[in-house]
Amino acid sequence: MSDQHQPPPGWSAPPPGPPTQPPAGQSYAARPAPYAAAHKPGAIPLRPLRIGDMYDAAFKIIRFNPRATVGSAVLVAAVAMAIPLLATAALGAALDLSTTSDLYLSSGDATGSASGEDIAGFIGVFGSLMVGTILQGIGLILVGGMIAHVVAAAATGHKLSLGQAWAATRGKRWRLIGLTFLLGLATTLLLVLYALTWVVVAFTATGWQVPVVYGFVTVPAFIAFFLWFWVRVYYLPVPALMLEPIGVLGAVGRGFHLTRGSFWRTFGIALLTYVIAQIAGSMLSMPISLLSQGVLLGGASGETGVYVLVLGQAIASVITAAFVAPFTTSVATLQYVDLRMRQEAFDVVLMQRAGLTRS
Template identity: 80%
Template sequence: MSEHQPPPPGWSPPPVGPATQPYSSTPASWSPAPPLRAAHKPGAIPLRPLSLGDMYDAAFKIIRFNPRATVGSAILVAAVAMTIPLLATAALGAALDLSMADGAFTTSDDPASMSGEDIAGFMGVLGSLAVGGVLQGIGLILVGGMIAHVVAAAATGHKLSLGQAWAATRGKRWRLIGLTLLLGLATTLIITLYVLSWVVVAMTASGWQVPVVYGVLSVPVFLAFLFWFWVRVYYLPVPALMLEPIGVLDALGRGFRLTRGAFWRTFGIALLTFVVAQLAGTMLTAPISLLSQGVLLGGLPGEAGVFLFVLGQAVASVVTAAFVAPFTTSVATLQYVDLRMRAEAFDVVLMQRSGITRS
């Protein structure tokens, strides 16, 4: 059809719509996309899935802005527990004239002259340290429950005092201790069964080849199972028990379900946190440990040597508890919150608790 040829009968130009409009380099209807809205952050964490940096930043903020309910509670528990070995050492030292010579406990310059009563006294000193350690461990279990509430409150912009954090654990304290004992027994049973398997292999093997092969095959599998047990069973039941209206067995189930599909991420953060906490605790207590070992190896005579040695151990234990317990418990609780936000839209619940209305 030529340029001047009339159109055929019935022909009409096509409608002009969005798909047939002539191309324009600057369409009039274009406008830039609105910027992404930042996550709400009423408290220590943004109410969205958390990164490792978010968790560590929040953990240090919670400890820094609420030291009484975090570090203070850990120091209080550890100091009270470590008072027992100090008092026991002072009493035994006065009664038995304990001293330290050649890097060992003695009651005279000749270690061979120690009587049964003297040996019992030294066993009492070591036993009091063990008792103090057990009581400190039980106390730190309760501190962990308190810190879980402190972290949950900080996520919504609230601050709990030491008394409020303790009151928040009411009704859950014995369950928390029972959960810890149950997890400890389960861990002990797993290790015991593996050790017994080695005994069976050693007793039934006729040569060295079978134990070697068993070790090469079983040790990696056993370590992998321990890591799996730590992440899927051991790691998250405590914050679940403290922050939800559930019992011990349900808390174990909650931890197992929350880590489903998130094993490697949970494991990586948990392992890194453990390593960081242990290194920091070692660095903080290194001067105290060196002084304590110097007293032990130098053989400071009299009751003062024994007492200073026990005092060094007690102070190192308190310093370690003051940092390790608040930090590791805070990070574990933040991982619990993060997993719930990822799987259950827990951020919406936290918004409601903090008074934020979604738009």
């Protein structure tokens, strides 16, 4: 992550003249005109960002540095999805997979008449797909850490190569995996605890009125609390962990601190980003999924149908990961940068990194 690299083409150079700094002890959030002209040494103007600034910067970063963004996601997803392809080929050499696609199309209804070899092949093929999906998820966690560094460098007009982005995560990789596991565990516990309350109500209620009233009161409350948890606890710790000298719990605390007083804005941008990513990912992968399903329904059977099915799932997964991971991580990191500029005059730090002002 050297400052010697030139900014990518298409990013405007800063205007002449000395940079404007906020008064001592004051952040951009206190300024009367937060969207006035600002220095833009890289992908973003160094001032509080609008949602258009974030999306424009996210697409610019992906466009001008595809290897460290889309390339890293594709590489991880392709390696992970190679596992079910190789496993299916190995199972095809050892077992008869001629009925595996039929079992899939029947949603398992025909397992009663299937032999032990048929069931073993079915479990092996789709179990390998699950393993590949899990490994892809772990790999994309590390890709997210890399992209956080790519975005931070792009904010100051620097471009990280794939190798530089990977090197920038050194010392934080296991912490990043631990943070993701911790957040996932906390989310799972919330869901399990709420489900257990329903079990208690179901076993102790003497009539239908109590569960109905309980659901009417607690379901909206739980959804509201879950969304609060997503924004205040879950959403921003990853860029905080990668870009600050803190640990796992410190990253959670930083995310909680930065979103204080900015819940609705953070929630709105995060939700819109999630919806855009899911729709775009589905649209990109849908042709492959429909093609593979059409080949199966059109008469492909036996081992050929199995290979078509697994190959289609693998390609669709890679295509989805290629867009969703870089876009969502870039926007989340840009929200982190925006909140720091609003609350901590982080723009001054970015100006120093860009060489626009002295340290």
